[in-house]
Amino acid sequence: MTKLTPSNAPTSPARDPALHLARKPGVIHLALAMGGFAIGTTEFATMSLLPYMARDLRVDAPTAGHVISAYALGVVVGAPLIAVASARIARRSLLIGLMLVFALANGLSAVAPTYGWMMLFRFLSGLPHGAYFGIASLVAASVVPQDRRTAAVGRVLLGLTVATLVGVPVANLLGQIVGWRWGFAIVAVLALITAALVAVFAPRDRAHAAASPLRELGALARPQVWLTLGIGAVGFGGVFSVYTYLTSTLMHVTGAAPSAIPAVLMVFGVGMTLGNLIVPRFADRALMPTAGAALLWSAAVLALYPLAAHSLVAIALDLFGVGLGCALAAVLQTRLMDVAGDAQALAAALNHSAFNTANALGPWLGGMAIAAGYGWSSTGWVGCALALGGLLVWLVSWRASAADDATPQPAPEAVG
Numbered sequence: 001m002t003k004l005t006p007s008n009a010p011t012s013p014a015r016d017p018a019l020h021l022a023r024k025p026g027v028i029h030l031a032l033a034m035g036g037f038a039i040g041t042t043e044f045a046t047m048s049l050l051p052y053m054a055r056d057l058r059v060d061a062p063t064a065g066h067v068i069s070a071y072a073l074g075v076v077v078g079a080p081l082i083a084v085a086s087a088r089i090a091r092r093s094l095l096i097g098l099m100l101v102f103a104l105a106n107g108l109s110a111v112a113p114t115y116g117w118m119m120l121f122r123f124l125s126g127l128p129h130g131a132y133f134g135i136a137s138l139v140a141a142s143v144v145p146q147d148r149r150t151a152a153v154g155r156v157l158l159g160l161t162v163a164t165l166v167g168v169p170v171a172n173l174l175g176q177i178v179g180w181r182w183g184f185a186i187v188a189v190l191a192l193i194t195a196a197l198v199a200v201f202a203p204r205d206r207a208h209a210a211a212s213p214l215r216e217l218g219a220l221a222r223p224q225v226w227l228t229l230g231i232g233a234v235g236f237g238g239v240f241s242v243y244t245y246l247t248s249t250l251m252h253v254t255g256a257a258p259s260a261i262p263a264v265l266m267v268f269g270v271g272m273t274l275g276n277l278i279v280p281r282f283a284d285r286a287l288m289p290t291a292g293a294a295l296l297w298s299a300a301v302l303a304l305y306p307l308a309a310h311s312l313v314a315i316a317l318d319l320f321g322v323g324l325g326c327a328l329a330a331v332l333q334t335r336l337m338d339v340a341g342d343a344q345a346l347a348a349a350l351n352h353s354a355f356n357t358a359n360a361l362g363p364w365l366g367g368m369a370i371a372a373g374y375g376w377s378s379t380g381w382v383g384c385a386l387a388l389g390g391l392l393v394w395l396v397s398w399r400a401s402a403a404d405d406a407t408p409q410p411a412p413e414a415v416g
Contacts, residue, residue, distance in 0.1 A: 025143040029155040031197035032136040035099055036159025038190035039129055041167030041183070042106055043160075043359075046071065046122070047244045048172045048265060049180040051251075056180065057115040062367050065244060069363060070119045074126020075356035082131035083349035084217060091135050092202040096195045098128035098135075103191035110184035130352030133157075137333050138348050139202060147284055149337065154280035154330040161276050161326070165269025169262035172247075176258060217346065224339035225347055227397035232332050232354035233361070235295050235390015238302045238383025239322060240362030243268070246319070249376040253309045260312065267316045271323020279327035283334060288398050291331045295394055298325035299387035305380025325387075329355060362386060 046053075046068055054064035086094050105125035112118035133156070140152040167190075171183035220226075250256040250264060283290040301321035308314035333351050340347030365386070366379035374381075 025140070025152070026155075028143055028201055028203065029140050029152060031194070031201040032095075032140055032156045033159030033162075034190070034197050035095070035102075035132055035136060035194040036156055037163045037167060038099075038102065038159075038187050038194055039132065040160030040163025041171060041190065042109075042125060042187040043071065043129075044164050044243065045168045045171035045175075045183045045187075047240075048168055048247050048261070049175045049183055050244070051247060052175045052180040053118075057112075057118060059115050061248060062371060063115075065363050065367055067115075067118055067122045068240075068244060069360045071122040071126040071129075072356035072359035074123040075129040076126075076353045076360070078127030079130025079134065079349040079353040079356075080346060082128070083134060083346040086131070087345065090204075090206050091139055092198065092204055095132060095135055095139070095198045095202060098132045099191045099195040099198065102128045102132070103188045103195070106184045106191060107188035110181045110188065126356065130349045130356065133352045134348030134350070135345060137351075138337075138344055141334075141337065143203065150280040150283040150287070150330055150334040153333045154276040154327065157330050157333075158273060158276050161269060161272035161323075163269070164272050164323070165266055168269065169265045172262050172265060217343070220346075222339060222341065222343075224397060224401060225336065225350070227393060227400065228332055228335050228339060229350055229354040230393040231291065231295075231390050231397065232328070232351060233357040233390075234393055235298070235358070235387050236326075236328060236355050237358035237362035237365070237386035237390075238298060239326060240359045241366035241379045241383040241386065242302060242305055242319075242322060242362075244363040245366055245370065245376055245379050249309055249379070250312075250315070253376050254312055254315055256312050264312070264316050264319065268319040268323045271320040272326045273323075275324040275327035276330055279324075280330050280334075283327075283331045287331065287335055287338070288394075288401070291328060291335065292391065292394050292398070294325050294328040294331060295387055295391040298322065298328070299384050299391065301325065302380050302383035302387055305383065306375075306377040309377035309380070358386075 050061055050064050050068075053067070054061050057064065082094075082098070089097075102125065105121055105127070109118065109121040109125055112121050136156050137153045140156045141149040144152045167186075171186065174180075174182045174186075246264075246268075247261055250261050251258075256264065279290060279294065301318055301324075304318050305315070305322070308318040329351070332354075333348065336347040336351050337344060362383065365382050369378040369382050370376060
């Protein structure tokens with residue numbers, strides 16, 4: 001009989017909450033989703049707080065919108081660098097470290113004295129974003145069966161969608177009552193709570209023996225990885241084009257009272273939440289068709305946005321539809337798991353670089369349309385064009401994948 005030593009003895013569930021809850025992935029998903037809630041609150045609340053921030057930092061609204069692009073740039077830069085550099089770090093330890101950095105950067109954002117400092121702190125806040133979501137998605141998928149991966153990723157992203165339902169309206173209300181800086185201070189606290197929850201509940205793991213930065217970089221040699229990233233980078237830009245200038249549109253086009261704005265933001269959040277609950281069920285059965293359908297849906301509801309903008313009820317219903325289409329993020333996350341081979345961490349993190357490329361592209365193009373005199377609601381037409389652009393990339397990816405599947409594979413060599 002093998003003698004159990006401290007190194008090979010099973011860990012007592014009483015001393016290891018993560019092991020005790022190994023058969024309850026929902027608890028692990030909830031801990032990971034808290035980080036999504038913190039990230040979603042700061043990402044989307046910043047957009048809704050732009051008018052107040054611009055006034056306090058003494059810049060106009062389009063200029064203030066550049067802090068959103070600075071955050072997005074941080075995600076785009078940070079996601080691949082962190083994923084590659086941390087290849088030999090255990091996922092649980094990495095998630096804790098990322099949330100601590102996120103807490104610090106958002107705390108600094110809350111006390112930024114000038115527009116220039118705010119740009120720097122938002123860039124730093126964006127650095128952990130993509131790596132956190134990427135690694136959290138891999139951890140979430142690792143504790144469920146293969147045919148429930150998209151649903152697991154969707155649960156992690158539910159933190160982000162619930163943020164649009166609860167965190168963003170609360171932050172917007174705080175911005176109106178006590179000042180926009182409190183929105184960032186709350187996010188810093190949420191990030192610290194996430195670090196504690198991950199420390200307690202996330203599975204205790206070790207980095208794979210073969211893991212290395214070079215192996216992670218192998219993802220960049222796969223065309224389907226680039227095509228999948230392109231779908232998100234272009235196709236999701238429409239959501240950010242509309243959402244960035246939503247508060248201004250509600251004020252200047254819809255004529256909504258400031259007290260009504262949080263309610264409209266909540267409707268968008270309800271759409272995102274339901275989308276992440278419903279759409280992944282279809283994606284686990286037909287992944288790429290579901291992605292294409294989500295892009296078509298987004299193009300349609302974004303095209304209706306300029307028409308709906310003149311009525312509070314109509315724009316709320318349209319934003320609910322825009323929110324439903326945001327489930328594309330979970331679908332593409334699973335697609336990257338399928339096409340990335342053994343470079344899972346980099347590919348998973350790059351998904352959020354792609355979406356934050358969209359976060360930079362959408363507001364930039366939407367701002368150009370507004371500056372050109374086409375009006376606040378013209379961001380809907382910009383968004384429709386971006387969704388259709390993403391659909392074009394999706395079509396190229398799907399056709400290339402079908403061609404690869406149809407290519408005959410070489411027969412195995414005879415033995416003996």
